[in-house]
Amino acid sequence: MDTALQNSPSTPSKATSASTSENKRRTWAKRWWLKPLVFVLALVPFASMVYSLLTNQLGPNPIEVLTDETGEWALRFIVLGLVLTPLRGWLKKPWPVQLRRMIGLFAFFYAAVHFSIYFILDQQLDLVAILADVLERPYITAGSVAFLILLPLAITSNRAMVKRLGKKWQSLHRWVYIAACAAVVHYVWLAKGDRIEPFVYLAIVMVLLIVRLKRVIA
Amino acid sequence: MAKIDWSKLAGIRSSEITDPALFARRRQIMQASLAMGLTGSIAAPAMAKGAKAIPLKAKISESELSTDEETTSFETATTYNNFYELGTDKADPERNADKLKTSPWSVVVDGECDAPGNFTLEDILKPHAIEERIYRLRCVEAWSMVIPWNGFELGALLKRFKPNSKAKYVAFETINDPELPGMRRPVLDWPYVEGLRIDEAMNPLTFMAMGMYGNELPNQNGAPLRLVVPWKYGYKSIKSVVRISFTDKQPPTSWNKSAPNEYGFYSNVNPDVSHPRWSQAKERRLSGDTSGLAALFSPKIDTQFLNGYAELAAPLYADMDLKKHY
Numbered sequence: 001m002d003t004a005l006q007n008s009p010s011t012p013s014k015a016t017s018a019s020t021s022e023n024k025r026r027t028w029a030k031r032w033w034l035k036p037l038v039f040v041l042a043l044v045p046f047a048s049m050v051y052s053l054l055t056n057q058l059g060p061n062p063i064e065v066l067t068d069e070t071g072e073w074a075l076r077f078i079v080l081g082l083v084l085t086p087l088r089g090w091l092k093k094p095w096p097v098q099l100r101r102m103i104g105l106f107a108f109f110y111a112a113v114h115f116s117i118y119f120i121l122d123q124q125l126d127l128v129a130i131l132a133d134v135l136e137r138p139y140i141t142a143g144s145v146a147f148l149i150l151l152p153l154a155i156t157s158n159r160a161m162v163k164r165l166g167k168k169w170q171s172l173h174r175w176v177y178i179a180a181c182a183a184v185v186h187y188v189w190l191a192k193g194d195r196i197e198p199f200v201y202l203a204i205v206m207v208l209l210i211v212r213l214k215r216v217i218a
Numbered sequence: 219m220a221k222i223d224w225s226k227l228a229g230i231r232s233s234e235i236t237d238p239a240l241f242a243r244r245r246q247i248m249q250a251s252l253a254m255g256l257t258g259s260i261a262a263p264a265m266a267k268g269a270k271a272i273p274l275k276a277k278i279s280e281s282e283l284s285t286d287e288e289t290t291s292f293e294t295a296t297t298y299n300n301f302y303e304l305g306t307d308k309a310d311p312e313r314n315a316d317k318l319k320t321s322p323w324s325v326v327v328d329g330e331c332d333a334p335g336n337f338t339l340e341d342i343l344k345p346h347a348i349e350e351r352i353y354r355l356r357c358v359e360a361w362s363m364v365i366p367w368n369g370f371e372l373g374a375l376l377k378r379f380k381p382n383s384k385a386k387y388v389a390f391e392t393i394n395d396p397e398l399p400g401m402r403r404p405v406l407d408w409p410y411v412e413g414l415r416i417d418e419a420m421n422p423l424t425f426m427a428m429g430m431y432g433n434e435l436p437n438q439n440g441a442p443l444r445l446v447v448p449w450k451y452g453y454k455s456i457k458s459v460v461r462i463s464f465t466d467k468q469p470p471t472s473w474n475k476s477a478p479n480e481y482g483f484y485s486n487v488n489p490d491v492s493h494p495r496w497s498q499a500k501e502r503r504l505s506g507d508t509s510g511l512a513a514l515f516s517p518k519i520d521t522q523f524l525n526g527y528a529e530l531a532a533p534l535y536a537d538m539d540l541k542k543h544y
Contacts, residue, residue, distance in 0.1 A: 056510035060294040
């Protein structure tokens with residue numbers, strides 16, 4: 001039951017490593033279907049975009065639609081990733097945290113597609129225009145910061161890097177909160193007029209941050 | 219799995235490939251994925267088919283002020299709109315078009331003029347011969363279209379109300395109906411208002427449209443009567459006009475009230491005046507055959523000073539610093 005809690009670097013394991021891995025094996029045997037299912041579900045938005053594009057269903061300005069959709073999905077996965085840790089505490093079940101790496105990598109995946117669409121299709125690799133955008137337009141600065149933070153987190157997400165970085169891995173990956181804030185600020189600043197959606201994400205991220213801070217302080 | 223013919227997919231429009239059976243199946247797929255709550259707004263544009271074309275009965279004359287550039291398709295121009303009263307997504311105005319009631323319609327004319335009044339749409343339109351003006355439309359969001367408008371010069375309309383010597387500006391107001399789906403939230407300070415300096419309003423380029431593509435103006439494009447100011451960003455061309463007021467002071471304008479550092483009163487198309495959100499140096503021309511895959515790789519084109527209308531519009535700003543008066 002408490003496998004994940006014991007594995008979490010923030011709560012030192014009391015059990016022996018042998019029984020931990022035995023528990024872990026048994027938990028996974030029971031939920032063997034969970035990760036493949038989440039993997040497929042997480043790809044549905046991407047598949048839907050590709051399908052809509054190939055069947056000319058994205059309207060007259062598909063670059064705009066794809067940019068908005070991939071950006072929003074990146075943000076949704078970032079938020080989902082942040083929900084998983086407190087969710088484990090509320091449900092007292094280990095599975096939310098076992099999905100954390102995959103959800104985090106999907107956040108990076110959608111962010112990378114979002115960034116590539118901007119870089120290659122929208123700006124057409126015009127480096128001067130891109131640099132001007134990053135420097136002159138605060139919402140693009142914020143978005144670039146978010147992506148540049150997610151990049152090393154994605155690279156160091158595998159087991160080998162967790163082992164190699166030890167304690168440093170935890171503090172490195174806390175940067176995801178900065179990335180989440182930058183991503184939300186990116187959305188708030190780019191929305192035209194008084195739009196409600198970015199502020200919904202802002203509120204969710206703030207609540208998750210407060211929950212996390214309360215736990216750290218307590 | 220069937221092999222995908224990329225060149226074919228890139229070249230043909232959705233209207234040409236959608237046979238009823240395929241459409242029904244696509245609907246099922248979309249409904250299924252919507253039920254899963256995973257596709258969000260992605261599936262929505264699929265419903266878009268463009269406005270119903272209702273040909274104008276009036277005789278339409280051509281104009282020398284028209285451009286000979288390739289026009290945007292009617293379908294594109296009626297499915298990709300910014301009309302926030304009908305919703306903030308580009309596909310919303312088409313989807314919610316029937317929520318806008320355009321009959322009966324009247325326009326209040328007031329302020330600094332000798333012949334004010336409350337006019338029915340018929341009163342407004344009656345004396346004017348209808349011409350076609352094929353104009354470039356440049357949105358501040360860095361996309362553009364080429365649209366054949368049908369209507370008459372705004373100046374000819376305004377003269378009928380006999381503006382007096384204090385009429386330095388003209389203010390316009392859009393329909394204010396809290397029932398419209400986009401107006402339930404204060405996205406902007408409703409109603410939408412715009413304004414022009416009187417000499418801008420009297421410029422021969424400035425146009426009042428009651429139709430487009432030889433058809434009645436579709437609701438999503440600002441029926442039954444809208445302004446078209448081709449050298450300014452699209453939001454200056456106010457839709458569904460219900461009030462025209464002559465004023466001695468510069469009237470407030472909606473986007474300027476919303477974000478004064480981004481949207482000025484003049485809002486002239488100017489590639490040299492950068493906007494906090496979008497570089498205005500280039501634009502993506504939405505010409506209608508660029509949907510699907512092909513649209514991903516269509517190059518942007520350079521934006522022209524005053525949207526290419528400098529010859530007639532630049533004299534309006536002879537002594538002005540357009541970087542300051544953006």
